[in-house]
Amino acid sequence: MSRIMKELTCNYHKFADDTQLRGSEIPEKGSILMADKLEQCEERVKDWMLCNKLKQNDNKTKALKVVTRSQCSRAPGASLGVGDHGIAFKPYVKNLGVYLDSQFSKSRQVSHICSTSYLEIRRVAKIRRFLTKKAATQLVCACVTPHIDYYNSLLAGISTDQLSRIQRVQNSAARVILQKKRRDHVTPLLNHLHWLPVQQRIQYKLGTLAFNYFHGTLPPYLSSKLTKYSPTRSLRSSSQLLLTVPRTKLKISWTKILPISKSLHFGTHFP
Structure with a gap:
């Protein structure tokens, strides 16, 4: 599965029996292309699973479109097509016990x-x-x-x-x-x-996470997202333990959560 996702340049995250596909684009430029890429990746993953005696749990497969309120009308499509079926975009999804909504309002x-x-x-x-x-x-x-x-x-x-x-x-x-x-x-x-x-x-x-980062005890998947503040010229803040606040640019983000279940010989599926 990882090889397929890498070939199609889709961002992904795997946790236990859950797999997530992610992508982001500016709505006016590439949101349709991003949707096509995710649909193609999902189709190939589904074919791979069938060839390896696995079954995707369609009832638990969800898609989330993260946009601002003003971009919601400009983001095309109400669902992602997978084969003969469509995965409708949900107003929120549950990820590891945390609910994520389409505007990230919490x-x-x-x-x-x-x-x-x-x-x-x-x-x-x-x-x-x-x-x-x-x-x-x-x-x-x-x-x-x-x-x-x-x-x-x-x-x-x-x-x-x-x-x-x-x-x-x-x-x-x-x-x-x-x-x-x-x-x-x-x-x-x-x-x-x-x-x-x-x-x-x-x-x-947040302070505990920052403390662990500066002392090298933060897990790599978190520490790789942080950058120590290093000004281009000598400032009094250079000697302080500070982190750089990254610049952000609003884009449309697509997240699809794909729970995988294995088919047993008597037809029962365990998520």
Whole structure:
């Protein structure tokens, strides 16, 4: 599969039994060509799988078109054609537990964090009177905090409204542990529990990644994306441990997630 994708110059990423194809182009110039390239790559991958007794799980195959709101109407096509079937573009896809939407607004991911966290908070609240403070804290840290911290570095730069939604989740968890009312001021509660607010938790995660980069302990697939800041002339910032902020240019991006399943002799498919 990797050889086929390289021959067609398609960007790809493989994780366990999931394979992703990626590409980006400026909508006015090459979006149609990029769609044709992905369709051709997908067709060849599907043929290769059939020849090797494998079956693509079409029900789990999804496509995502990442564009700005203004570019959405200029990006052609509502689906990618594969053989006699078409893979419609979804408003969002789930990738390793993270929801990615077509505008990268993170709104779907924030909604997922809030819904799953509130469910766990309600469960803890029902049995809170039977728990000690230490047990309640451990339970919340095990069942609620992981939802807030999971891939929270991707939430850097989200809007204040979205950040406030996640902060309210943490506030509710603190009130449940300390058995406080809804209108009680939450800052002393967070200080008492030694919890960083959500914004600081995100900054702490980014700071940890930067620290690992400068000390050579960051994985290569992440460190290769970072560049140490080196000014062209002598500046006071030259001696500081800084990273270069890359310049960005908005393009249309196509992502297709292809879960692969192996066909057994009795016809059952395991994703």
